[in-house]
Amino acid sequence: MPAPTLHTPRLTLRAHVMADFEALCDLFESDRAAYMGGPIPRKQAWRWLASEVGMWDLLGHGAWGIEAKDGTFLGQIGLLKPPHFPEVELGWTLLDHAEGKGYATEAALAVLNWAAEQGYATLVSYIDPANARSIALAERLGATHDPDAALPTGETPEETVVYRHRLDADGNPEAYA
Template structure:
């Protein structure tokens, strides 16, 4: 899986060394609010293993997002399609300390381009809870439009996305 660079971020594959920062992000109630809740350290470990395993199985997965300036971990973003998922998704989640800086938009744009240019996707979607206003704005900034409503793991979500130009 490639390492991508944007103006301010490096998008690189996760490693076990990311665990402490990843677990801290997923333990934050504000971050977990739209991800189905906070995760304990044990559940964060399993989640990280799932992200890394997805890369092994599919050849792609979400990247760890780190700032170019200083290398601070700020979140995750990238392509994602577990078994039974309603499409190739570009997802994102940022540590609260990184909110409001445009990092989600920057990383999601790079991930959408990767899905079309490298993975050869015909459609890329993002599954967003209806009350997640910040992620809805990110989706619109990256060119996504509301495609349909869906239910994912018992939770209503909006499917935003775009097709290959």
């Protein structure tokens, strides 16, 4: 199943293209990837990104590239469940030039709406407790801290907190704002 294309007023969420990988590998190799276990060597980042794209065929969900209406690549958002995740995660990352403009919120609302339409009742976001910006975004989306949720294999509460997104059956994005 290829990634469906989703549209918001300012963004297009679309299947990844090769140029996305270069920009994301550059990000993952930098200190900005600290909250994702990085910096991550290019070879490992390539495998990670390729698996997120491959999830579409294997699981029916995966990663989207986030693109501004002018075609500028901004980052990635996805519904992800590698083998060490106990639940499907709503995860995001933006390139430096895209932060602080509301793009992550706009993209996440589109994905939450799509997920509700697909029948998902709940998603989680696994977040480093020191990542205040991601915690703030999860809370803006209506997610709540779920201290009883299972953590990814090998992770501890000191490394990861779980925020739970509960989706309305009608997929109404106002429910998340």
